[in-house]
Amino acid sequence: MEQYQGALLRYATRVLNNEEAAQDVVQEAFIRLYGNWGSVMQRGVKVKGWLFRTTHNAAVDYIRRESRRKLLHERQHEQADVFEADPEEENQRNERQVIVMQHLNSLKPKEREVLVLRLQEGMSYKEIAGVLKRSEGYVGTLIHTATQKLTKSLRQAGVVA
């Protein structure tokens, strides 16, 4: 199972914009997998897809919990700052990339999520639809709006033409 750990953690880290929460969420997904091992196996489900969906669900739960405490946005920004503030780390990364990540983090979690699943995990619209339990059309629209938002804000920031 360790093989999926890295991918799931990257995904959850991007969606939640918080490394520690990502650890919890992925841990939770694995616990759920083991708890449902029999049924998952019997239905011949693809473990990878199942894990991504479960991680997605756990992440949604996390975000709900957090927003119920009305902390979501403040906290996310706080944590985003802490998370990005490692200067040594930033030096190593391309400046443009850092800016792009900042703009990505200003999108809604679900918008971030579809972009991450598409670009980082290389999933098709159909696979993403499977993870989100929504239609392919919904995924397409979400990706479109997310990309447009991002393009707009990056254009304003002068990163793209």
Place this chain on the structure above:
Amino acid sequence: MKKCKQVEKKLSAYLHGELKASDFRKIEAHLAGCEACRAELAAEKAVIELLGTALEAAPAPVKLSPWRSVRVRDTAPKNTFEKIWFSPQFKAALASGVLTTLFLLISGSYVIFTVVQKQDMAFEPPAPVMRPRMELKQVKVGIGKEKKRTPKFAAMPETMLLEVDAPEPAVAGLPFNTEQYDAIIENSFCLAMQSPLSTFSIDVDTAAYSNVRRFLNHNQLPPPDAVRIEEMVNYFQYDYPQPDGIHPLVVSLDVDKCPWNEAHQLALIGLQGLEIETENLPPNNLTFLVDASGSMDAPYKMPLLKSSLRLLVEQMRPEDRISIVAYAGAAGLVLAPTSDKTVILNAIENLEAGGSTAGGAGIELAYKTAKESFIKEGNNRVILATDGDFNVGVSSDGDLVRLIQKKRNSGIYLTVLGFGMDNYKDSKMEKLAQHGSGNYAYIDDILEAKKVLVNEMGGTLKTIAKDVKLQIEFNPAHVKAYRLIGYENRMLATEDFDNDQRDAGELGAGHTVTALYELIPADSDEKMPELADLKYQKTKLIPSDELMTVKLRYKTPDADDSQLIVQTVKTGISGVIDHGNLEFAGAVAEFGLLLRDSEFKANASYDRVLERARENRGEDPHGYRAEFIRLVEKAKLLSGSGK
């Protein structure tokens, strides 16, 4: 304008190759005639490409709470119930328990067959390290989402990744202690009358000592098989005379009473390699082969590895070249051969651990890189830094040894630096070094890195004699039986000594190698196995006052034929007035016997080890002998014996 709005909505899907054929053609047609939409498309494409690389480079954890288990054990706080219940270890244990139970339940019934089959199918070929990324340039109807597979080297943005071999990773092991050591069967006494010849290859490794130190520093006695006595003895430099003749090395001999058995004698054979001033050393062509797999992702591994390599780079001279190959799920050339220190240091800084370990592919690529920048007359060397936990591709000990053996004759030497604990594969690394014309050291802290890479850089890095073998003939008139202490995995057959095809150990500039024999004198009344009563042969002794003859064969680094050195030891006074070397080496060996709880330890005692170590500390410029004394004191306490 209205059309443009319609088209805009579908641009993302168009870019991602997720459009139906009919829609795709419509968009194409519109784009051909609409500059505004083409610009929009270009911008979106740029954003997506940028985001793709940004996501790739963005930091994210690669493992679930990777090394908490170590912490818990080290600091050993009393676990409260809650702590245990909520600890990830417990969850994992619980989960695997549930798993096992389920499996047991299922396997009891007929269903098992189909279930197991389904399960196999359910595990689609995993994509853990090899993260798929979409290819943006090929937008084609229906098949636009061709996936490009890129190996994941987290935060190694500007590197050249040369894919060599990316086999499917195996499911990695449990976070428990999975260190591996090969069992050591100690050499026992041989009757000099029956087999007067003892043949072995020198061993310049020192890893066992630092590994033993690591255990003791963690308040544990080392497992007996981690204790290779010759490596402990060879950890220390001894005060042997420098070679001054035609040979680049010289043999020193000494015999005295055996400290742990009064009725026995202890013979020392010491080799001293020629010292070469650093400025006279030939140029170095070093290829770092760095294990960047997930198992290296621990504070006592990767950061230590980086600081160790930095130490070595600081020593670099302008004529030296360094390249870096990293391997995780796939092997990649991180740094092409260069002499620019800043570039090298940056590359080291950017190394990050993640993924499984394709050691075999890494070794291949490292040797290839070393060969491409080969310096004739230079010191060409691959420096492998790893915890040895290879789990992808060629990974069995035997296969790796064969792989290394093939590389051995290329004139490229191998240095193995071991890091880490818990999953430390001592057996694998020792074999690699042994078969790869190399040496092996265990780096447990930055001071050890300094010892290996800075203080002994000349010796570790510049080979002055290769295939160094020793053959000792004992005179049965004076020696009833003998036992070589340590070197268990370096023993050679008698005929191997004169066989120049047979590979053996290398001696570095300024290095010393020490071997000890425990001897039972001929007049001893100690009970030994009876000599076989031969019917057709009679052994006739030739009168001689010699105790033994030491023969040594070596080759100069670029020679194919060996040179022979012969020296004898007479009985009685050995001519050596100062037994300091023998005393200290004997103390280290005795310590090893105690740690191994050897059947030959006789009256060995920590107290006497301490006494002799203290008396023979000598100058000890780096404090290694003082540290030895501390370790013996610690082991004495841990073993709970004042013996």
